[in-house]
Amino acid sequence: MNPRGIVWGPRGKKMFVLSAAGTIVNVKPRGPSKPVPFSAKMRIDxxxxxxxxxxxxxxxxxxxxxxxxxxxxxxxxxxxxxxxxxxxxxxxxxxxxxxxxxxxxxxxxxxxxxGPRDPKSEPTGRLGLRFDGDWHGRGVRVSRVVPDGPSDQPGSRITAGDVVLAIDGVEVDSRKNPFALLKGKVDEMVDLLVVKRGRRKPTLVTVKAWSRRELSDKVYLAWVKSRKALVRKLSGGRVGYTHIRWMSQRSYDEFLKELTHEMTGKEALIVDVRFNSGGNLHDELLSVLGRKVYFYFEDRDRSVKVMQPRFNWGRPVVALINEYSHSDAEVFPYSFRKLGIGKLVGVPTSGGVIFVSGGVTLLDGTFVLIPQWGAYTLAGKQLEGVGVKPDIYVANPPEQDFSMTSDDQLKAAVETLLKQIK
Structure with missing residues (x-):
């Protein structure tokens, strides 16, 4: 029910609440709660x-x-x-x-x-396809398919170079927006009339449309996987890599899991906070990365060592930053360098470093977020409007931002660490 606006009856024996659906409900201590019929009119100037x-x-x-x-x-x-x-x-x-x-x-x-979310909005279904803007033939030609996405599943596989002629029976071409035909079709089966690359006869391919969140998660995981593969290749397996997606508890849990499993045997680490919009996690990350080992436990056969503190790194580490590192993803690299943990590689951060704790909701549901806490260095200087500059400046060309095969900033980070662990 998700109730709000709780009001007691005049004799204190009845309780009325406003449900999330906008109905008034008479809540009873025993038996079913019943909606109370009502109507009201209001003239709004x-x-x-x-x-x-x-x-x-x-x-x-x-x-x-x-x-x-x-x-x-x-x-x-x-x-x-x-x-x-x-x-x-x-x-x-x-x-x-x-x-x-x-x-x-x-x-x-x-x-x-x-503003408030429109209850009548219909999210657009996602197929995990990118179309070729230079294609002027019949239909729309696929230029890229998200790996393991909705159009890369058994029985629903589409490949780059295929041409989509119709979506659910409606013809498409490069002059129209094909995604408009996917409005309101999240989690629905969508029929695509496709001419496979190298063939002439079209075939019907049925794809289950995903939500935007599902697809963005899949794209993100594929991108992280490709970063790890690049680091492994460039370092010969000596350097580990972790990306912090958000400055959140969920990201911290993932970070600790990778630190205690994937990073076993690694001699150095890259912590990537590029494309991180912020949150509040800098202290937790810095505590782990900046800890020094002071003790360890060992089993009878001396085959397993458990270092203390348990979560620590204690080896060379570099942080990656870019212009999309925002808010707490700027506090982290500033403090990372200030504490002498390691060097920063990339380009200056966005310069959006203040903290929020709330805002104001207006009469029509419009919400205004208001920052109420400034963020300052010990010298009293702000990072807001300034950002954090790297120790080693490396700018990726735009096509590398989400490339699966190349990343100049990542390459520079690996080279920096390899020099330290020779």
């Missing part, structure tokens, strides 16, 4: 409501934004500039766009505006 929401957002930022000086912006002048523009706003989306533009005057990270 949308222009007045937008003025109220605008002012609430503006005041909330004024009173809670982490920097009292508002990044040097005259916040009163900003209100005077944008308030008159509300008269030209006619939709919730237009209001949120105007609000985002006003907030943009702060030049701050971690200040976001978004």
């Amino acid at each position: 949308h222009p007045a409501e937008r003025v109220q929401m605008f002012n609430e957002a503006w005041c909330s930022l004024r009173d809670h934004f982490y920097d009292k000086s508002m990044h040097g912006v005259n916040w009163d002048k900003v209100r005077e500039k944008y308030l008159p523009m509300l008269g030209s706003v006619a939709t919730p989306g237009g209001f949120r766009l105007l609000l985002a533009q006003m907030i943009g005057e702060l030049g701050s990270s971690h200040v976001w505006v978004w």
Whole structure:
């Protein structure tokens, strides 16, 4: 039920709650709970409501934004500039766009505006296919297939070079967006009319469409697997590799699992925080990577050593960073170098380093995220708007960002470590 808005009846013998479905329910201590029929009408003055929401957002930022000086912006002048523009706003989306533009005057990270999820939205199904934009023949030609994705399964296998002529009986070509035909088809079976590469006669291939999350997880895991293979090849198996996807407990658990299993026998380690949008994990990672071994246990046959502390590294390590390392994925490399754990390889981070603990929800469900904690070095300097520079600057060309076979930054990290473990 996921109840909220709990209210007791006038005699204290009945309890009413508002369910997640928007119905009022009479909750009884025994027996089934029953919905209470009701109807209500409300007249909304949308222009007045937008003025109220605008002012609430503006005041909330004024009173809670982490920097009292508002990044040097005259916040009163900003209100005077944008308030008159509300008269030209006619939709919730237009209001949120105007609000985002006003907030943009702060030049701050971690200040976001978004609206409530549309309950009628229909997520687009994913086939794990990329189409060739230069193809001008009949249908759309497949340029890439996600390994082990929805179109790379037994009985549903499509390969690069195949041409898709139709999706669920509707013809497709390069002039139209074929993905529009997959709207609302997550977890559904989709029929593709396909001409296999080197053949003329089309064949029917049925593929189960995935959600965006399922496909992105598969793409991510394939990318990490390819990074590990590259490191193994470049280092002759001497260097280990781990990627921290988010600064979260889930990522930390995965990190510890890899550290105690995959890294056995490795002489050095690459910790990759590229494409990491942040969270709050820097202290846990630094504690493990910066620990020094002080003791160990050994079995009777002296065949197994258990080092203390159990989770530690104590060998050469390099951290990889790029322009998509954000927030706590910037605090980590800054502290990693400051503590003398190792060198940084890559390009400067994004410079979005402040912390959030909440925000404000407006009348129509619009949410404004407000950063309330600044992040500073011991010298009192901010990383917000500055970022972290690497010790060894290496820029990957754009085509290498998600390449499965090449990565100049990763190669430089391996070379750096091999020099240390000679």
